[in-house]
Amino acid sequence: MKLIVQIPCYNEEHTLPATFNDIPKTIEGIDSVEIMIIDDGSKDQTIEVAKKLGVDHIIVNKNNRGLARTFRKGIDECLKRGADIIVNTDGDNQYAGWDIPKLIQPILDGSADVVVGDRKTAQINHFSPFKKFLQRLGSFVVRQLSGVDVPDAVSGFRAYSRDAALQLNIVSPFSYTIEALIQAGKKHMAVTSVPVETNEKTRESRLFTSIPKFIERQLTTIVRMYTMYQPLKVFFFISLILTTLGLIPIIRFMYFYFTGDGGGHIQSLIIGGTLTVLGFITFLIALLADLINFNRHLVEQTLEKVRRMELEMQSQKRDKD
Incomplete structure (x- = not known):
């Protein structure tokens, strides 16, 4: 030892x-x-x-x-x-x-x-x-x-x-x-x-x-x-925040629209739609990042095996010498 x-x-x-x-x-x-x-x-x-x-x-x-x-x-x-x-x-x-x-x-x-x-x-x-x-x-x-x-x-x-x-x-x-x-x-x-x-x-x-x-x-x-080890959680949380922030002005617009005053609040619909789209894009990034995370696991496993093989070869060489 x-x-x-x-x-x-x-x-x-x-x-x-x-x-x-x-x-x-x-x-x-x-x-x-x-x-x-x-x-x-x-x-x-x-x-x-x-x-x-x-x-x-x-x-x-x-x-x-x-x-x-x-x-x-x-x-x-x-x-x-x-x-x-x-x-x-x-x-x-x-x-x-x-x-x-x-x-x-x-x-x-x-x-x-x-x-x-x-x-x-x-x-x-x-x-x-x-x-x-x-x-x-x-x-x-x-x-x-x-x-x-x-x-x-x-x-x-x-x-x-x-x-x-x-x-x-x-x-x-x-x-x-x-x-x-x-x-x-x-x-x-x-x-x-x-x-x-x-x-x-x-x-x-x-x-x-x-x-x-x-x-x-x-x-x-x-x-x-x-973020490297939990990308789905991180980006899903960001996506949830953006989507929630986007829904608030959309709901506000819908309220005024159905009460007959929607024309003066079109900016709420634009802002809400933009934030909701950003939230959806971030959710797609979350899925992509999660797939990359699985690929990183495979790379790390490969790297560990390569390191073990290299060290084993070095050990055998030292024993021969």
Whole structure:
């Protein structure tokens, strides 16, 4: 049983040593613990520091690609190296690495595919009240949309079984944490959470620099992911709203028409007819989007099978070598 701890890094030369040293090198039930950093185009000495620390695998992006793309690349690289369990943590030493045994235990027990570390954000002193509120609100929305009961939906401290990692297809350029949970819920993975500790803040968050921008990106990700997996519901709801709004002026026109004053209210008929037609067109879009959704399921199944075949071939090649 091999565990690989992946650490996406961008200019983490000062915090990487503490992050590395917090990770236990032996864990009960795990034969091998390996550490991988994915350097996202750092401009400092992050790579040199990782080499001095003895990091097992160093993956390098030639330029800065963002956290979501770096996370996705890390997952692929961990799978290529035969990881049975993948843990993702941050390079800023926010998460307590010594909680990794607790984090992976539900996977070892066979009761979960994905485990999310619950930071208990209400108890974190350096989180502002507004940030705590946004964390609670965001987690509530994600729980409702994904069907996954996780109290800290944006926590990046997570463990994935090999099977769960093979099914992940991260397409968002920003919030992979939300996308991964929505995917896990819609693919009926077993998801749970465990309480974890956090360390003192080492630097300002690079994702939470602007509250309006942060909210915009999170909302965009949520809407995009939910629409991707539930297009019929989304477009049918829009169609229902447009049709209802269209029927109101039509009924108003009909009332005045039958009471002998229809000529002065023709604009109500025009507006109502336009909205009703738009509602019907949106309903047709809902049907088309639902068909595309089924096709996406087939594509994802094919992609998963191809990935399994590629990894199996790589494993056989390593055994021969």
